[in-house]
Amino acid sequence: xxxxxxxxxxxxxxxxxxxxxxxxxxxxxxxxxxxxxxxxxxxxxxxxxxxxxxxxxxxxxxxxxxxxxxxxxxxxxxxxxxxxxxxxxxxxxxxxxxxxxxxxxxxxxxxxxxxxxxxxxxxxxxxxxxxxxxxxxxxxxxxxxxxxxxxxxxxxxxxxxxxxxxxxxxxxxxxxxxxxxxxxxxxxxxxxxxxxxxxxxxxxxxxxxxxxxxxxxxxxxxxxxxxxxxxxxxxxxxxxxxxxxxxxxxxxxxxxxxxxxxxxxxxxxxxxxxxxxxxxxxxxxxxxxxxxxxxxxxxxxxxxxxxxxxxxxxxxxxxxxxxxxxxxxxxxxxxxxxxxxxxxxxxxxxxxxxxxxxxxxxxxxxxxxxxxxxxxxxxxxxxxxxxxxxxxxxxxxxxxxxxxx
Amino acid sequence: xxxxxxxxxxxxxxxxxxxxxxxxxxxxxxxxxxxxxxxxxxxxxxxxxxxxxxxxxxxxxxxxxxxxxxxxxxxxxxxxxxxxxxxxxxxxxxxxxxxxxxxxxxxxxxxxxxxxxxxxxxxxxxxxxxxxxxxxxxxxxxxxxxxxxxxxxxxxxxxxxxxxxxxxxxxxxxxxxxxxxxxxxxxxxxxxxxxxxxxxxxxxxxxxxxxxxxxxxxxxxxxxxxxxxxxxxxxxxxxxxxxxxxxxxxxxxxxxxxxxxxxxxxxxxxxxxxxxxxxxxxxxxxxxxxxxxxxxxxxxxxxxxxxxxxxxxxxxxxxxxxxxxxxxxxxxxxxxxxxxxxxxxxxxxxxxxxxxxxxxxxxxxxxxxxxxxxxxxxxxxxxxxxxxxxxxxxxxxxxxxxxxx
Numbered sequence: 001x002x003x004x005x006x007x008x009x010x011x012x013x014x015x016x017x018x019x020x021x022x023x024x025x026x027x028x029x030x031x032x033x034x035x036x037x038x039x040x041x042x043x044x045x046x047x048x049x050x051x052x053x054x055x056x057x058x059x060x061x062x063x064x065x066x067x068x069x070x071x072x073x074x075x076x077x078x079x080x081x082x083x084x085x086x087x088x089x090x091x092x093x094x095x096x097x098x099x100x101x102x103x104x105x106x107x108x109x110x111x112x113x114x115x116x117x118x119x120x121x122x123x124x125x126x127x128x129x130x131x132x133x134x135x136x137x138x139x140x141x142x143x144x145x146x147x148x149x150x151x152x153x154x155x156x157x158x159x160x161x162x163x164x165x166x167x168x169x170x171x172x173x174x175x176x177x178x179x180x181x182x183x184x185x186x187x188x189x190x191x192x193x194x195x196x197x198x199x200x201x202x203x204x205x206x207x208x209x210x211x212x213x214x215x216x217x218x219x220x221x222x223x224x225x226x227x228x229x230x231x232x233x234x235x236x237x238x239x240x241x242x243x244x245x246x247x248x249x250x251x252x253x254x255x256x257x258x259x260x261x262x263x264x265x266x267x268x269x270x271x272x273x274x275x276x277x278x279x280x281x282x283x284x285x286x287x288x289x290x291x292x293x294x295x296x297x298x299x300x301x302x303x304x305x306x307x308x309x310x311x312x313x314x315x316x317x318x319x320x321x322x323x324x325x326x327x328x329x330x331x332x333x334x335x336x337x338x339x340x341x342x343x344x345x346x347x348x349x350x351x352x353x354x355x356x357x358x359x360x361x362x363x364x365x366x367x368x369x370x371x372x373x374x375x376x377x378x379x380x381x382x383x384x385x386x387x388x389x390x391x392x393x394x395x396x397x398x399x400x401x402x403x404x405x
Numbered sequence: 406x407x408x409x410x411x412x413x414x415x416x417x418x419x420x421x422x423x424x425x426x427x428x429x430x431x432x433x434x435x436x437x438x439x440x441x442x443x444x445x446x447x448x449x450x451x452x453x454x455x456x457x458x459x460x461x462x463x464x465x466x467x468x469x470x471x472x473x474x475x476x477x478x479x480x481x482x483x484x485x486x487x488x489x490x491x492x493x494x495x496x497x498x499x500x501x502x503x504x505x506x507x508x509x510x511x512x513x514x515x516x517x518x519x520x521x522x523x524x525x526x527x528x529x530x531x532x533x534x535x536x537x538x539x540x541x542x543x544x545x546x547x548x549x550x551x552x553x554x555x556x557x558x559x560x561x562x563x564x565x566x567x568x569x570x571x572x573x574x575x576x577x578x579x580x581x582x583x584x585x586x587x588x589x590x591x592x593x594x595x596x597x598x599x600x601x602x603x604x605x606x607x608x609x610x611x612x613x614x615x616x617x618x619x620x621x622x623x624x625x626x627x628x629x630x631x632x633x634x635x636x637x638x639x640x641x642x643x644x645x646x647x648x649x650x651x652x653x654x655x656x657x658x659x660x661x662x663x664x665x666x667x668x669x670x671x672x673x674x675x676x677x678x679x680x681x682x683x684x685x686x687x688x689x690x691x692x693x694x695x696x697x698x699x700x701x702x703x704x705x706x707x708x709x710x711x712x713x714x715x716x717x718x719x720x721x722x723x724x725x726x727x728x729x730x731x732x733x734x735x736x737x738x739x740x741x742x743x744x745x746x747x748x749x750x751x752x753x754x755x756x757x758x759x760x761x762x763x764x765x766x767x768x769x770x771x772x773x774x775x776x777x778x779x780x781x782x783x784x785x786x787x788x789x790x791x792x793x794x795x796x797x798x799x800x801x802x803x804x805x806x807x808x809x810x
Contacts, residue, residue, distance in 0.1 A: 054730030054738050054758075084723055086759045118723025119760040227727050304709075318489055318523025322632050325459030333459050353459075354491045355524040394799045 001253055003260045004162045009142025012160035012173035013196035014238040015040040017138040020148030023130025025122070026079035032148035034127060036099070036134050037074040037192060042109060043236035045071035046205035048212050050229035056081050057088025058112045059230055061096065065108050069201030071234055072105045074192050076113035076149050077127060078177070083227045084119040094124050102135040111232045115151055115177060115189045118227060146175035149190050153177050157268045163257040165250045168241035170197045174261050178219075178269030191216065191231040191265060197254055198237035199244040206247075207255050208233055215262035218294065218387040219270045220302045233258075267388050271371075276390030280310050282374045285384040292329045292378075293385035299327035300374060301389035311391035313367035315340055315358065317349035320374060335379040342369035406658055408665045409567045414547025417565035417578035418601035419643040420445040422543040425553030428535025430527070431484035437553035439532055441504070441539050442479040442597060447514060448641035450476035451610035453617050455634035461486050462493025463517045464635055466501065470513050474606030476639055477510045479597050481518035481554050483582070487527040488519070488632045499529050507540040516637050520556055520582060520594045523632060551580035554595050558582050562673045568662040570655045573646035575602045579666050583624075583674030596621065596636040596670060602659055603642035604649040611652075612660050613638055620667035623699065623792040624675045625707045638663075672793050676776075681795030685715050687779045690789040697734040697783075698790035704732035705779060706794035716796035718772035720745055720763065722754040725779060740784040747774035 006012050016039055023034040047066050049059050058076075065071060075095050082088050096110035114122065137144075146156045160173035174193040199207075208231065216231060237243070244250045271279035282300045287293035300306055303323040309316040317338050324331060338350035344366045347358055366372075411417050421444055428439040452471050454464050463481075470476060480500050487493050501515035519527065542549075551561045565578035579598040604612075613636065621636060642648070649655050676684035687705045692698035705711055708728040714721040722743050729736060743755035749771045752763055771777075 052727060052730035053736065054726050081723075084726055084755070084759055117721075118727060119755070227723075227730060316522075318486075318632075321459050321489055322457060322523060325457035325632060331458065350489070350524070354489055 001163065001256060003257050006160045006162045006171065008140065008160050008173060009146060009158040009175050010037050010173040010192060010194040011140045011142040013171035013194050015196060015236050016173070016194045017140070018142045018145040019134055019137040019139065020141065020144030020146070021130055021134050021137065023134070024126030025077050032144060033077055033079045034130055034134055035076045035145040035148035036138065037145055037194065038103065038138055039072050039194070039234055039236045041236050041238065042070050042072045043234040044069060044199055044201035044204045045111070045232065045234050046201060046208045047111070047230060047232040048208055050226055052227050054084065054227045056083035056114060056228035057085065057092040058082055058114045059228060060089060061092040062111050062113070062230060062232065065096065065110060066232070070109060071111050072109040073099050074111040074113065074232065075099050076190065078115050078149050078151055080114060080116040080120060080122040081118045081228050082114035082122040085121050087121070091122050091124055095127060098128060098131045102131060113149070113190050113228070113230055115149065115228055142173065142175060149175065149177045151177060152274055153272055155268070155272050157265055157272070159261050159264045161257050161260055163253060165197065165241040165253055168239055170239040170241055171195065172257055172261050174265060176265045176269060178272055189226050189228050193233035193261065195233065195235040196237065196239035197235045197244065198239060198241050199235050199254065203244050203246070203251055204233060204235050207251065207258055211255065211258050211262050214385070215259060215266045218298060218385065219266045220298060220387065220389045270388035270390050273390035275393040277370065277393055278310055278391045279371045280374065280389045280391065281386055282376065283384065283386045284376045284378065286378040286380055287383040288330060288381035290383045290385065292331070293383045295329050296324055296327045296331065296376065296378070297385045297387035299323050300376065301387040304392055307389065307392035310367065310372055311393050313364055315347065315349055315363035315367060317355070320376065321350060321353070324376065331378050332380055337377040337379065339375040340366055341373045341375065342366045342371060344369055406568065406661060408662050411565045411567045411576065413545065413565050413578060414551060414563040414580050415442050415578040415597060415599040416545045416547045418576040418599050420601060420641050421578070421599045422545070423547045423550040424539055424542040424544065425546065425549030425551070426535055426539050426542065428539070429531030430482050437549060438482055438484045439535055439539055440481045440550040440553035441543065442550055442599065443508065443543055444477050444599070444639050444641045446641050446643065447475050447477045448639040449474060449604055449606035449609045450516070450637065450639050451606060451613045452635065452637040453613060455631055457632045459489065459632045461488035461519060461633035462490065462497040463487055463519045464633060465494060466497040467516050467518070467635060467637065470501065470515060471637070475514060476516050477514040478504050479516040479518065479637065480504050481595065482532060483520050483554050483556055485521040485525060485527040486519050486523045486633050489524040490526050492526070496527050496529055500532060503533060503536045507536060518554070518595050518633070518635055520554060520633055547578065547580060554580065554582045556582060557679055558677055560673070560677050562670055562677070564666050564669045566662050566665055568658065570602070570646040570658055573644055575644040575646055576600065577662050577666050579670060581670045581674060583677055594631050594633050598638035598666065600638065600640040601642065601644035602640045602649065603644060603646050604640050604659065608649050608651070608656055609638060609640050612656065612663055616660065616663050616667050619790070620664060620671045623703060623790065624671045625703060625792065625794045675793035675795050678795035680798040682775065682798055683715055683796045684776045685779065685794045685796065686791060687781065688789065688791045689781045689783065691783040691785055692788040693735060693786035695788045695790065697736070698788045700734050701729055701732045701736065701781065701783070702790045702792035704728050705781065706792040709797055712794065712797035715772065715777055716798050718769055720752065720754055720765070720768035720772060722760065725781065726755060726758070729781065736783050737785055742782040742784065744780040745771055746778045746780065747771045747776060749774055
């Protein structure tokens with residue numbers, strides 16, 4: 001199966017328009033803060049959400065609106081999470097209603113997102129005033145939408161792919177925002193995917209639910225879990241493929257293309273963690289179960305001490321072993337092998353639970369790269385998993401020490 | 406019951422001598438690295454240890470030596486954790502044998518500790534060469550021992566108390582090292598307690614096992630859990646009280662005095678977390694169960710985002726609510742009240758899960774203090790718990806970015 005990257009983000013699939021503007025939720029006029037994605041026709045829709053008991057009002061409203069399996073538009077602001085506010089639901093519903101007032105779209109077919117500070121009132125006014133401009137500017141503007149959902153992200157996150165289902169060319173596009181509070185389960189705050197594949201909403205939900213377990217749930221920036229995490233996908237069927245209504249070859253092909261997009265976004269999100277200078281990938285193999293592989297990989301990625309060592313390009317593999325030891329999984333420490341690697345080479349650092357001699361000079365060369373892989377072989381089974389994270393830096397502390405002001 | 410603080414650390418109770426020297430495990434000659442505590446007579450002994458699957462060789466040897474409930478000496482080096490080394494057990498046993506060779510003490514009655522870098526060979530040579538000096542210098546030198554077990558600790562941690570069991574005056578003394586990798590379960594790397602109380606080793610173990618759940622298991626610096634965490638207590642009976650062999654008034658009094666020491670050390674350890682500028686206490690009340698109270702308190706204390714906000718003196722209470730939401734406990738978010746406080750006053754920030762207006766100026770005044778309390782009332786039950794931690798600072802990253810070199 002050939003998966004080809006294409007440009008266009010969420011507008012790459014047939015029948016989608018997007019836009020992003022500055023409406024005034026944020027004070028900084030140079031920063032877009034209001035995004036809209038619209039499908040020409042009503043689309044099958046699916047979502048996965050934060051498991052935090054504190055759920056942002058937009059999450060509650062989106063879940064309700066997606067309960068019938070269909071949606072047509074996505075509206076989102078940055079600068080304020082609309083969470084822990086007594087009027088939060090009302091504001092989120094007003095945002096949906098505003099879309100409905102502009103076009104021939106039911107308010108119940110709108111996905112709503114908000115990201116930013118928690119516990120401060122979100123005023124509807126700047127959005128109400130900007131809504132017409134946002135709507136009228138709809139077009140091939142995936143990047144504007146991607147920019148408008150960014151918070152402390154330093155790079156825009158966008159991907160789109162093309163693949164075939166039989167003789168039909170299909171596409172999936174996506175934008176995301178990540179950074180702080182990125183952690184299992186769910187991962188980043190906001191991920192919006194679009195597709196022109198013709199697929200039932202049940203199969204779409206099944207594909208998305210399965211996918212996040214190996215993509216967004218495997219990334220961690222700081223171990224905190226957001227109240228607003230939302231990953232939604234629209235599939236409007238305009239590609240014209242034979243409708244996917246069961247698991248089978250077409251379903252699998254769709255899942256594969258979806259996973260290409262979500263893993264790519266996961267790495268972009270991890271690498272752009274608040275203050276991060278490096279992408280860290282931890283690949284765990286030889287695990288007794290898939291759960292074991294995933295838990296161990298995530299525990300290594302989440303360790304503050306491992307993250308700080310990676311920042312310092314310090315081959316302190318004892319911290320990797322230590323993290324594996326408190327992961328809570330059944331592993332035999334005496335069988336573990338660990339390697340560090342990057343484009344500069346592979347460095348074996350631990351065999352059978354004990355250290356092996358290595359050159360500190362070569363270790364530095366390998367670890368000074370900006371994409372580092374930690375390979376852990378548990379030598380106890382056939383399962384494997386990857387998790388992605390970043391280093392812990394001065395700037396993480398700086399960014400989060402005074403976020404509100 | 407009156408608990409009075411006294412000086413003397415581990416030498417405050419009757420029949421204990423201590424010493425600490427530089428023997429050469431560390432290169433820096435100004436830093437002591439080798440500690441010894443000896444009781445005049447064989448003592449009841451108890452211990453709690455790391456639950457990390459990767460256990461330092463000293464932990465393995467200490468557990469074995471304490472399996473009969475008695476010990477007489479504690480030997481410990483800093484600068485190297487003697488963990489993940491193929492000859493680790495052999496080295497730890499040699500350390501015990503060296504004590505036995507100096508005095509009339511069985512090698513099986515020696516508690517052994519090591520703290521420092523993981524996965525580098527620990528040479529017995531400098532310790533063998535320094536052993537005679539260490540032994541000959543034994544005296545009222547608790548502080549020397551406390552200094553010799555420090556790693557990146559910036560302050561020495563020591564406490565001692567006096568209390569009465571009936572008409573008998575008794576004492577408990579303790580030294581500790583903390584900083585990085587301080588997290589539930591177990592908390593700090595090394596805590597050594599001494600007492601002259603006459604108590605059976607079964608009751609001593611019972612008291613210690615119960616105690617750590619509300620003291621050392623309730624502190625977190627960075628969420629990582631060390632491979633070498635050890636908390637041991639000796640009780641040599643020289644106070645001459647009626648022997649404690651059952652739960653009852655004297656047992657309870659002993660537990661209370663013990664808890665005074667362990668909570669005091671817990672706060673010292675939390676406040677001296679790597680790079681920390683503040684002690685953060687989270688008190689959770691109104692919980693459905695003790696477990697719920699403890700888990701919620703620890704989750705708040707462990708949140709990197711809460712910790713970074715405290716560093717920035719930023720009253721970002723949404724992050725506290727967010728952490729409660731992912732703690733995995735059954736709480737009603739709509740009932741939660743949160744206050745921030747310090748010696749400068751109390752600031753209500755959240756009532757019933759929603760934000761309340763407050764003055765940012767007053768918030769800054771309160772949060773700029775170096776001891777901050779986060780009070781969470783879940784309003785859902787009668788249980789409460791406290792956890793202690795510290796803020797997340799630039800220096801944490803600096804210290805841990807290149808620890809080995």
